[in-house]
Amino acid sequence: MRPPPNRTKLRVPETLRLSVSAISQAENRVHRPPKLTPRSFFGRNGLLAAAHPNYEYREGQLQMAEAVASALEERQHLIVEAGTGTGKTLAYLIPSILSGKRVVISTGTKNLQEQLYLKDVPFVQSLFEQPLSVCYMKGRANYLCRQKVYDAEREPMLAGLDEINDFRIIREWEKSTETGDRSELREMAETSTAWWKLDARSDLCSGQKCKQFERCFITEMHRRALQSNIIIVNHHLFFADLAVRDQAFNAILPEYSAVIFDEAHEIEDVAGQYFGMTVSNLQIQELVKDTAAISRRKLFATPELDRNLIQITDRAEEFFRLFPQEGRQSFSDHDRFLGQHEETYREILFVLDALCTRLELIEGVVDETLPLVRRARTIQQGLRFFMQSGDATYVYWTERRGRGMYLQTTPIDVSQVLAANLFGRVETVVLTSATLAVAGQFDYALGRLGLEHARTLRVESPYDYQKQVVLYVPPHLPDPRRADFTRRAAHEIEQVIQASSGRAFVLFTSYHQMRQTYELLRDRLEYPLLIQGSAPRTALIEAFRETKGAVLFGTSSFWQGVDVQGEQLSCVIIDRLPFAVPTDPIVAARSEAVRQNGGNAFYDYQIPQAALALKQGFGRLIRGTADRGVLVLLDNRIKRLPYGRVFFDSLPPYRFTDKLGDVQEFFDV
Numbered sequence: 001m002r003p004p005p006n007r008t009k010l011r012v013p014e015t016l017r018l019s020v021s022a023i024s025q026a027e028n029r030v031h032r033p034p035k036l037t038p039r040s041f042f043g044r045n046g047l048l049a050a051a052h053p054n055y056e057y058r059e060g061q062l063q064m065a066e067a068v069a070s071a072l073e074e075r076q077h078l079i080v081e082a083g084t085g086t087g088k089t090l091a092y093l094i095p096s097i098l099s100g101k102r103v104v105i106s107t108g109t110k111n112l113q114e115q116l117y118l119k120d121v122p123f124v125q126s127l128f129e130q131p132l133s134v135c136y137m138k139g140r141a142n143y144l145c146r147q148k149v150y151d152a153e154r155e156p157m158l159a160g161l162d163e164i165n166d167f168r169i170i171r172e173w174e175k176s177t178e179t180g181d182r183s184e185l186r187e188m189a190e191t192s193t194a195w196w197k198l199d200a201r202s203d204l205c206s207g208q209k210c211k212q213f214e215r216c217f218i219t220e221m222h223r224r225a226l227q228s229n230i231i232i233v234n235h236h237l238f239f240a241d242l243a244v245r246d247q248a249f250n251a252i253l254p255e256y257s258a259v260i261f262d263e264a265h266e267i268e269d270v271a272g273q274y275f276g277m278t279v280s281n282l283q284i285q286e287l288v289k290d291t292a293a294i295s296r297r298k299l300f301a302t303p304e305l306d307r308n309l310i311q312i313t314d315r316a317e318e319f320f321r322l323f324p325q326e327g328r329q330s331f332s333d334h335d336r337f338l339g340q341h342e343e344t345y346r347e348i349l350f351v352l353d354a355l356c357t358r359l360e361l362i363e364g365v366v367d368e369t370l371p372l373v374r375r376a377r378t379i380q381q382g383l384r385f386f387m388q389s390g391d392a393t394y395v396y397w398t399e400r401r402g403r404g405m406y407l408q409t410t411p412i413d414v415s416q417v418l419a420a421n422l423f424g425r426v427e428t429v430v431l432t433s434a435t436l437a438v439a440g441q442f443d444y445a446l447g448r449l450g451l452e453h454a455r456t457l458r459v460e461s462p463y464d465y466q467k468q469v470v471l472y473v474p475p476h477l478p479d480p481r482r483a484d485f486t487r488r489a490a491h492e493i494e495q496v497i498q499a500s501s502g503r504a505f506v507l508f509t510s511y512h513q514m515r516q517t518y519e520l521l522r523d524r525l526e527y528p529l530l531i532q533g534s535a536p537r538t539a540l541i542e543a544f545r546e547t548k549g550a551v552l553f554g555t556s557s558f559w560q561g562v563d564v565q566g567e568q569l570s571c572v573i574i575d576r577l578p579f580a581v582p583t584d585p586i587v588a589a590r591s592e593a594v595r596q597n598g599g600n601a602f603y604d605y606q607i608p609q610a611a612l613a614l615k616q617g618f619g620r621l622i623r624g625t626a627d628r629g630v631l632v633l634l635d636n637r638i639k640r641l642p643y644g645r646v647f648f649d650s651l652p653p654y655r656f657t658d659k660l661g662d663v664q665e666f667f668d669v
C-alpha cells in the first residue's frame, strides 16, 4: 500500500487547474492510476482514514465501493440503495477513477454537480499523486456566448440600467474566465435579464460557422470532456444527450463506458421529459422576437417579413387559446379537436413554413437565419407530433404555467426506451439513491426503468434510528380525505411545534393544503414562520438555517435535496401519505398501462411510488450521527389500512409511538 498522501494537498482548487493543464497536454490519453483497490481507500486503515482525522470506517461504504468496482470491471449493471450517511459519493467516485474508464457521473441537480466537483473531487485528488482528469458539463444556458457579447458592444441589444450594469460585469469577466460558466459570477442576480440575452443557448448559435467557434466556451467544454476520464453532468443534460445520441452531430457527451446515476429515483421522470416533446406559445413568441431583432440588426428586415411575424403572433395566440387555460390536463380527443379547429392548426403550420422559406431565400446572413429556420422547423415538428402522430405509447397533455401554454407528449412507459437506449447500449450503469427499494425489494424500480439484469445491493444507514428518531402517528385524527382533517391537523401541528420549540419542516402534498394550514396557524405560533413561494427556495433554506426556532411550510420541492444538519431541524411533519394525484395526465396514463398489463395500479404503481416519496421526505431529518428528532405523519391510514405495512417496511427502523406525550418526553431529554 502507498504511504498516506501529504495532507497539505487538501487545499484544492489548484489541483483542479493542474488537472486541466495536464489534460490538455495529454490530449486523449487516459491516466491510469497505479493498482489500488476500494479496500486501499475504504478499509479500516485505508487512505481515507489516514487522510482525514474524522473519517469513520463504514462497512456499508466499503461494500458499495467494491460492488461499484466489480460492476465496472465486469461490465454489469448495478442498483444500490445506500442509506443516508453511507458516504455513497466517495463509494462510486473512487472506484470510477480506479477503473481507468471514461465514466459519466450524473447527479440530480446543478448544485449537487457543483458540490461533487468543488468539494469531493478535490478531496479525492488529494489522495492521488497524479492529476485526475475530471471535468463537468452543464446545459448551454449556463455558459456565455462570446459572439453575443461582441455583438452587444456594437449593436443595441440591452435595455435599462440593470442590464447595462450586468453587461459591464460580464464583458470584463469574459476576458479572463476559462470556463464561461455563470456560476463564477456570484455577484450577478439569478434573474439577470442581461445574462439571458448573452448565454450560449443553441437558439441563436451558428455552430462551426461562428467566428468564435474555436474560442467558444461550449467548444472548450466539449474539448475538456473529450480529454477527461470522469465527466460530471446532471440528469437533464444526460437525458438531453441520450435522446439525440442517434444523430451523431447532435451528441453532447463524448463516448463513455459507464454511467453512474446519483439520486437515481428521479430518472424515470427526467427521461420522460427528454424522450417526449414540448411546444409552447413562449417558444413561438421568442422566435418572433429574435427574428424581428436580428433582421433589424443585420439589415434584412422587410415589410413582408414583418407581416409574416405579425401573422405568426396572431395565429399562435388563436391556436393556443383553444386549450384549457388551467393546470395540467390530459389531451386525448385529437379527432374531435381537429374536426373543430383544423383550420387554425393548419394556419399556424403554414405561417411558420412561410417564415422558413422567406429566411432561406435571404442571402449573405446564413449564420443568423439558419438557427431561426431550425427553431421554426422544430416547433412545426413538435406541433405535428402532438396533433397528428397518434402514437399510443405517449400520453398527450397540456399545461398552463404563468404566461406559458405548453403542449406536451411524454412516453407512458420509459422502461422500453431506457432498455434500448441506455441499458442495452452502455456496458455499465450504476443506479444509486437512498430511496430505491420498496419493502426491501428493488422490483418496482427495476420494472419502471426497464432494467432486467442487474446486481443489487442494499446498504443500511450507519445511523442508530431507534435512538435518534421517534415516528409519531396521531391515532385520533380523521381520514385526510374528510373535510375536518385540515382544522384538526393544524391543531396537532401546533402542539408538536410547541414541543419541538419550532425547528420544524411542515411538508404538504398540495399547495392548497399548505396555504390553508398556514393561514390557520400563522397567528397561533410564536415561532418565525417561512412559507414556500414567499422567497426563492435557496433563500428560504438559508433563512431556515439561520433563524432560531424557524418553521418552514413547503410542498414537494422541499421533500428532497434539502440538507439541514444539526438541531435547527429537529422535527419533520408530513400531512398525508404522498400518493401522486390520480387525475394527473401522466399518473393516469401510467396507471392505465399497469391495468392493461394485468397489474393492479394501486398496489403495483401508486403505493410503491408513495412509499419511496415518504422515505425521501422523512430523510430530511437525520443528516448526521449527532442529529436527533421527531417525524410526524398526520395520516393514520398507515396504521389502519393493510397497505400501511408496505410503508413501514420501506422506512428505516424508527422508534414508533402514537402518543403525543412521547414526543414531548423526547424533546425534554
Ligand code: SF4
Pocket (backbone or CB within 6 Å): 144, 145, 146, 147, 148, 200, 201, 204, 205, 206, 207, 208, 210, 211, 212, 213, 216, 217, 218, 219
Ligand atoms: S459557437 Fe455559438 S455559442 Fe459559441 S460563441 Fe459562437 S454563437 Fe456563441
